[in-house]
Amino acid sequence: MQKNYDHKLYEEEIIKKWDESGAFKAKVGVAKKPYTIVLPPPNASGKMHTGNVLMIAIEDILIRWHRMKGETALWIPGTDHAGTETQITFERELKKQGKSRFNFNREDFYKEVWTFVQGNKLLVEAQIRRMGASVDWSRNKFTLDEDVVSLVCKTFEKLNNDGLVYRGDYMVNYCPNCGTTYADIEIDHIERTDPLYYIKYGPFVLATVRPETKFGDTAVAVNPADSRYKEWIGKEIEVEGLSGKFKLKVIGDEFVDPEFGTGVVKVTPAHDPNDYEMGKRHGLATIKVIGLNGKLTEVAGKYAGLSVFTARKQVVEDLMAKGLIEKVDEKYSHTVSVCKAGHDVEPTILPNWFIKIDSLRKPALDAVKEGKVKIYPKWRSLTYVRWMENMHDWAISRQNIWGIRIPAWYNSKANQDLMVSFINSQGAVVKGQISNLLKDYPLVDIKSGLQTLIAPAGANYEISIKEPGEDYLQETDTFDTWFSSGQWPLATLGYPDSEDFKYFYPTSVLETGWEILSKWVSRMMMLGIYLTGTPPFKDVYLHGIVRALDGRKMSKSLENIINPEEYIKEFGVDALRMGLVAGTANGKDFAFPRDRVIGYKKFANKLWNVARFIEPITPKPNSVDNEDDQKILDELNEVIKKVNLYLEKFRFAEVAELIYEFIWHRFADIYIERVKNRKEEAAGTLRHVLMNCLKLFHPFMPFVTEAIWQEIFPEQGMLVSQRWPE
Numbered sequence: 001m002q003k004n005y006d007h008k009l010y011e012e013e014i015i016k017k018w019d020e021s022g023a024f025k026a027k028v029g030v031a032k033k034p035y036t037i038v039l040p041p042p043n044a045s046g047k048m049h050t051g052n053v054l055m056i057a058i059e060d061i062l063i064r065w066h067r068m069k070g071e072t073a074l075w076i077p078g079t080d081h082a083g084t085e086t087q088i089t090f091e092r093e094l095k096k097q098g099k100s101r102f103n104f105n106r107e108d109f110y111k112e113v114w115t116f117v118q119g120n121k122l123l124v125e126a127q128i129r130r131m132g133a134s135v136d137w138s139r140n141k142f143t144l145d146e147d148v149v150s151l152v153c154k155t156f157e158k159l160n161n162d163g164l165v166y167r168g169d170y171m172v173n174y175c176p177n178c179g180t181t182y183a184d185i186e187i188d189h190i191e192r193t194d195p196l197y198y199i200k201y202g203p204f205v206l207a208t209v210r211p212e213t214k215f216g217d218t219a220v221a222v223n224p225a226d227s228r229y230k231e232w233i234g235k236e237i238e239v240e241g242l243s244g245k246f247k248l249k250v251i252g253d254e255f256v257d258p259e260f261g262t263g264v265v266k267v268t269p270a271h272d273p274n275d276y277e278m279g280k281r282h283g284l285a286t287i288k289v290i291g292l293n294g295k296l297t298e299v300a301g302k303y304a305g306l307s308v309f310t311a312r313k314q315v316v317e318d319l320m321a322k323g324l325i326e327k328v329d330e331k332y333s334h335t336v337s338v339c340k341a342g343h344d345v346e347p348t349i350l351p352n353w354f355i356k357i358d359s360l361r362k363p364a365l366d367a368v369k370e371g372k373v374k375i376y377p378k379w380r381s382l383t384y385v386r387w388m389e390n391m392h393d394w395a396i397s398r399q400n401i402w403g404i405r406i407p408a409w410y411n412s413k414a415n416q417d418l419m420v421s422f423i424n425s426q427g428a429v430v431k432g433q434i435s436n437l438l439k440d441y442p443l444v445d446i447k448s449g450l451q452t453l454i455a456p457a458g459a460n461y462e463i464s465i466k467e468p469g470e471d472y473l474q475e476t477d478t479f480d481t482w483f484s485s486g487q488w489p490l491a492t493l494g495y496p497d498s499e500d501f502k503y504f505y506p507t508s509v510l511e512t513g514w515e516i517l518s519k520w521v522s523r524m525m526m527l528g529i530y531l532t533g534t535p536p537f538k539d540v541y542l543h544g545i546v547r548a549l550d551g552r553k554m555s556k557s558l559e560n561i562i563n564p565e566e567y568i569k570e571f572g573v574d575a576l577r578m579g580l581v582a583g584t585a586n587g588k589d590f591a592f593p594r595d596r597v598i599g600y601k602k603f604a605n606k607l608w609n610v611a612r613f614i615e616p617i618t619p620k621p622n623s624v625d626n627e628d629d630q631k632i633l634d635e636l637n638e639v640i641k642k643v644n645l646y647l648e649k650f651r652f653a654e655v656a657e658l659i660y661e662f663i664w665h666r667f668a669d670i671y672i673e674r675v676k677n678r679k680e681e682a683a684g685t686l687r688h689v690l691m692n693c694l695k696l697f698h699p700f701m702p703f704v705t706e707a708i709w710q711e712i713f714p715e716q717g718m719l720v721s722q723r724w725p726e
């Protein structure tokens with residue numbers, strides 16, 4: 001054996017040997033117990049982060065442990081298309097070439113992103129492999145694989161047949177100029193100076209920069225703690241408006257800032273995200289004042305058809321004339337949301353696709369309450385219950401191109417007011433209402449150049465996997481990625497008919513970061529039970545978030561992101577994995593444990609040296625165990641018992657500490673020191689303890705244990721396929 005353990009000489013070589021041995025390939029149908037984990041698919045939009053490393057380390061421990069116990073251990077790898085995130089990353093690349101998504105029709109844009117993602121996907125897969133993850137690559141899945149897309153669409157169809165799908169209001173960032181919606185992270189927030197108008201509103205005066213939206217006001221609000229207005233809450237006020245008098249309710253809401261303006265605000269739920277939330281809290285009506293074309297709707301009376309800015313000017317003039325404006329603050333500085341092109345973004349309510357969750361949530365909640373699914377650490381189950389109890393209907397549509405397109409269809413003749421944007425045969429972008437566009441263009445042209453389609457509330461639609469007829473246009477929205485990944489355990493196992501599904505479902509453990517408990521775990525529970533009647537896993541283990549060295553959240557702007565690859569290079573995969581696992585304390589968030597990573601590199605070397613000491617010893621025949629031998633064997637048995645116990649309870653850090661302590665202090669410092677003078681006599685015990693230590697530590701530090709095994713016990717085959725110590 002070499003003098004020191006150099007991870008660089010072994011890791012790649014060992015991965016190759018494991019691959020060739022087929023040890024990670026799970027076979028269905030043998031009379032063995034299945035043990036299954038589905039890897040939470042990392043995003044194929046970029047490289048892995050430290051959280052992914054911790055996740056892989058923990059799952060690999062569980063899988064290797066159960067495989068060594070003789071069970072059929074299956075760990076399914078995969079990657080996620082990560083809709084919004086990937087599309088935005090790709091658009092940043094496009095921008096460098098002076099292009100944007102508006103240069104492409106939907107289909108071509110999708111193909112471009114697909115090509116872009118393939119490269120990243122390979123990178124992520126290589127990283128999973130590099131981590132020593134004992135996953136079964138023959139079952140590798142991508143969230144946009146054909147069979148996954150087909151399952152997701154079928155589930156949507158089933159939900160619709162069961163009356164659980166509807167189109168409902170959803171507040172989005174809409175740019176009337178671009179004719180499209182933008183995700184929150186695509187929006188820029190700029191400081192701007194605009195006039196702030198103080199308008200008389202019945203007994204009150206209130207301040208607003210947007211008087212033209214007053215036709216959509218459905219209440220005025222004050223802070224309940226504001227003594228100036230307390231007695232008005234719950235009462236109705238009469239307001240003198242531009243076209244006669246009208247009545248408005250006064251509501252009390254914590255959201256209102258008593259310091260802003262006069263402490264009274266108008267509430268316009270259809271055109272402001274905060275007002276929208278307030279409207280939901282108080283059951284207010286939402287009245288749309290601004291249409292998708294950026295012009296005022298018919299509720300604005302004589303101002304209907306004017307653009308927002310013209311209407312504002314007109315409304316202010318008329319209010320002035322009627323003496324309804326008390327004063328104007330011309331130098332009011334505030335934050336405005338603008339789109340990529342710099343236009344003002346109009347918060348707008350657009351119909352989105354929703355899933356009714358009441359009937360789905362109940363069994364998913366009961367499964368945890370009744371202990372059919374256990375969440376570790378236990379205190380996290382409270383988060384789950386609270387989240388499930390407060391859950392609203394699920395908005396599952398996203399205005400993205402990159403994703404699974406919703407299989408809903410609109411008849412272009414029956415829905416005259418579809419808003420459509422497409423690229424015509426001359427390469428120009430054309431936008432408008434479908435009934436107008438069809439006068440100049442055949443539908444086939446619109447279909448082939450289609451960019452986006454916005455169907456108003458009340459549009460007729462059909463849900464169908466196939467095109468229902470030639471007059472139809474397909475919805476351009478895609479599913480929320482949590483809707484597709486919510487079916488991941490089913491999709492990866494080939495639900496409903498495959499042998500894999502019958503044998504491996506439900507899976508054993510779902511292991512992931514606690515921050516996606518509500519977004520992901522709850523959705524898998526609901527959809528898994530909805531489709532199969534059985535929760536998709538028996539246990540849920542939630543790990544904490546790895547923070548930066550200083551304990552703060554890792555972020556690009558703080559420049560404190562830790563790159564796992566650098567640590568792998570310097571300290572080896574084993575040390576990085578083990579350092580992270582030992583750093584987790586009962587699923588709480590923790591700072592990146594750099595010292596532990598260094599400590600476990602030293603430990604790998606210690607283990608190597610122990611083995612190097614034992615290797616050349618020739619055993620003395622017919623030797624009898626003495627007291628020291630018996631003691632270390634007893635201690636070993638105690639450790640084995642405890643390791644099993646801790647692993648069953650997902651107490652990984654304690655196992656790590658226990659084995660470390662046993663090998664370094666009990667075995668190396670005490671026992672080996674004491675038998676140095678009678679080592680030939682003790683050779684049998686030395687080899688026995690070493691062999692079992694390698695097995696016990698293999699799931700945690702797979703490389704160094706395998707490397708030592710190959711040196712000392714090559715006649716037994718690879719360590720990865722050995723039986724767990726009894």
Ligand SMILES: [Zn+2]
Pocket residue numbers: 175176177178179339340341342343
């Ligand atoms: Zn715009």
